[in-house]
Amino acid sequence: MRRPRLQDVATEAGVSPATVSLVLRGSPGPSSGTRERVLDAAARLGYRPDRAASLLARRRSRLIGVVMDVRSTFHAQLVEDVHEAAEEHGYDLVLSTVTRTRDEGRAVETLLDSRCEALVLLGPNAPAARLSALARQLPVVAVGRPVSADGVDVVRAADDEGVAQAVEHLAGLGHRRIAHVDGGRGPIATARRRGYERAMRRRGLGEHLQVVGGDPGEESGARAARTLLGSDVRPTAVVAYNDASAVGLLDALLRRGVDVPGEVSVVGYDDSPLSRLAHIDLTTVSQDSAQLTRLAVAAVVERLDEGRTEQREVVVPPHLVVRGTTGPPTSS
Structure with a gap:
């Protein structure tokens, strides 16, 4: 079946094609009665404007x-x-x-x-x-x-500020051994890593700095969990590069029988839909x-x-969203 054209709408409504074009663009000129006739005719015929052709004529793709x-x-x-x-x-x-x-x-x-x-x-x-x-x-x-x-x-x-908020939150709960799971070599990961290091030093916790190599994926968090659990002195809290890494970390801790947040608090970054799931309930930094x-x-x-x-350049302040994966340390 042939697709209805602008001329078909004009014939059905008893007006010129130019009038139909004005009505469909919402341009001034046609009376309210004419507009109603044109719109009714277009609806009856199932007419849809050829957006691509119109934009091409104006040399715009939008x-x-x-x-x-x-x-x-x-x-x-x-x-x-x-x-x-x-x-x-x-x-x-x-x-x-x-x-x-x-x-x-x-x-x-x-x-x-x-x-x-x-x-x-x-x-x-x-x-x-x-x-x-x-x-x-x-x-x-x-x-x-x-x-x-x-x-x-x-x-x-402000990625550095977001990670700093996570560190401040954990330090305020009483944590001192706060580790960071890194996101790799990219500029965003670099900003977050530097934010962690500066915040730890501001809090007088420079001696407890611990950065574990990683990447943006869940498996990175799982690997980091194994590394941290194998440390001579385990951290009581971890700030992950992003929510995916944090979820991988949570899964590995759960499989090893480590209570979160009882034994280890975990903070992610991004406030992704994943973090809001009831069974994850991840404390995280929202970028809005x-x-x-x-x-x-x-x-x-x-x-x-x-x-x-x-x-x-516009910099949007992030904010921490506190959920169920953070709490006071059970031991110092």
């Missing part, structure tokens, strides 16, 4: 490309929030994923080939020079990562994903629709 790591539950939450914020401004998204076998460069190339007007990169790992080169082609917003790249807007949480994504989309809209040219 598509925002988003690069996400498919393995990250926090990125999944961010994408949901980006969708909502983009739709409020009349934009749609094209997603491109980073996987075990597909790197960030390939993901970006796919979005460029898809005629995206701007890129929102979630926790990008690309060097600053590569990001600057991209920004010379189209607006680029880096979410979650501090980066000094010419032309790139940055929207991020909705605020991060609103600001990221606003940065895109200011570039594309309002002509902003100056570079901008």
Whole structure:
């Protein structure tokens, strides 16, 4: 069956195609009666505007490309929030994923080939020079990562401050032997590790610094648990790089019969949907994903629709969400 066209709606409503176009765009001119006739005709015929053709005629795609790591539950939450914020401004998204076998460069190339007007990169790992080169082609917003790249807007949480809040919370409960499960070599992991080290020293706990190597995955937390449990002096609390690592840590502790938070308190980072599950109930640092994504989309809209040219960085204060995995130490 042939798809209804603009001319079909015009014939059905007894008006010109130009009038139908004005009504469907919500433009002034047609009377209320004419608008009602056109909308009724469009509904009866099942007419849907050819959005792609319309945008092409205006040389606009109104598509925002988003690069996400498919393995990250926090990125999944961010994408949901980006969708909502983009739709409020009349934009749609094209997603491109980073996987075990597909790197960030390939993901970006796919979005460029898809005629995206701007890129929102979630926790990008690309060097600053590569990001600057991209920004010379189209607006680029880096979410979650501090980066000094010419032309790139940055929207991020203060990661060092977030980890410091976790350390302060644990120290306030009476913990002194507080360890950190690292997230690897990336810039976000570096900021969180430095935040942990500075907070421990501010609290006079520098002699108890303990950083265990890891990565963003759950298995990293499980490996860290085995390392920590094998230490001569076990920590009474652990701050993990992210929620996934913290969940892996919790699982390994549970399997070894270690009570949480009785024997070991655990704090994650991201306040992902995983952390809120009743059987996990993880104390974690929230980055306020909705605020991060609103600001990221606003940065895109200011570039594309309002002509902003100056570079901008916005830092969103994180906050600790206390749940059931932290409590006072049972012994010093």
